Amino acid sequence: MKTGMDAPFKDAENAALFQVLINTAVDGIIVIDAVGNVRLYNKACERLFGYVPEEVLGRNIKMLMPSPYREQHDGYIDAYRTTGERKIIGIGREVLGQNKDGSTFPMYLSVGEGRLENERIFVGIIHDITERHNAASRLQEVQSELAHVSRLNEMGQMTSALAHELNQPLTAIMNYLRAAQRTVTALDDPAVVRAREMMDKAAGQTTRAGEIIRRLRDFVEKRDARHAHEDVNKTIEEAISLALVGASDANIGVTLNFDRSIPPVLMDRIQIQQVVLNLVRNAVEALQEVSVRELTIKTGLEENGYVYASFSDTGPGLPDEVASRLFQPFVTTKEKGMGIGLSICQSIVNGHGGLLSATPNESGGTTFCFRLPAMDA
Incomplete structure (x- = not known):
């Protein structure tokens, strides 16, 4: 049996060996001709891209690329044929592949050039590096945590x-x-x-x-924590009186819309008042930037058995880059703020089995709302 690399592929044993190598290769192997049409597409490629060979052979390789690479690929081949300048041939690099379902995945692509029966061909070896990227992402998350x-x-x-x-x-x-x-x-x-x-x-x-x-x-x-059954409305009223100290000159209209029938809540009154104090103070500061200065504080009982308290202001609202990270420590819109208030508030509310959220108002401004389980829940 001939085993040299120069043995012709028409030899039956070499052809069989070639097929075994191609079909058992862990990495994807694709061969294209001088104009970019696929001539060979192995089983690993089926797994990577989701296409069967009949859907790919004879078609342009760019079908396996996302935009903008898809639109640029033919130009790269033309430029190489004209100038001979190598941009990826003989040089591996990370690129994106596109699956049949339209999703993309990172891969390491190595491209070599050869000739088959006096015809120029390009051989691509594709190694899926999704797991490497996921591992790097997990490492970054752990470092961040x-x-x-x-x-x-x-x-x-x-x-x-x-x-x-x-x-x-x-x-x-x-x-x-x-x-x-x-x-x-x-x-x-x-x-x-x-x-x-x-x-x-x-x-x-x-x-x-x-x-x-x-x-x-x-x-x-x-x-x-020192939890007891407390009246939410009374707890909020006490906190508001402290939160509005020094705000009398700000010309802020405060509207209280309390549901007096809501049941008591098992909570640490001082901690919840810390949350109210922080939310009201934040609203007062935000309202300094606008001419219409209204703060509406509302309480009520939801169908799921949670008592809620909302704080809705007519301020400028939250920038998108801040809103997505609002409750993370050291995120703030204040020039001299540390950005730990809302993070602590969220920890307090979560510690009570509740939820703290922020949503933009249609007419402008922001509504902060915390929900706590009622006593009979």
């Missing part, structure tokens, strides 16, 4: 340290307020009585601030 976890860990350490530092001045403020209250307790002057009432409110808000910091630190440090 590790970076995400690292940022969250740093954020947790920072929050814990910040809470510790803030507790000291808050305690001092409370002590001064109590001393001032004791000082003016015996005085009956109307102005003093009014001042005493303001001190009481300041003391209440100082206590509340300390509670918020403590609960946030507990949340970041993964301590058990």
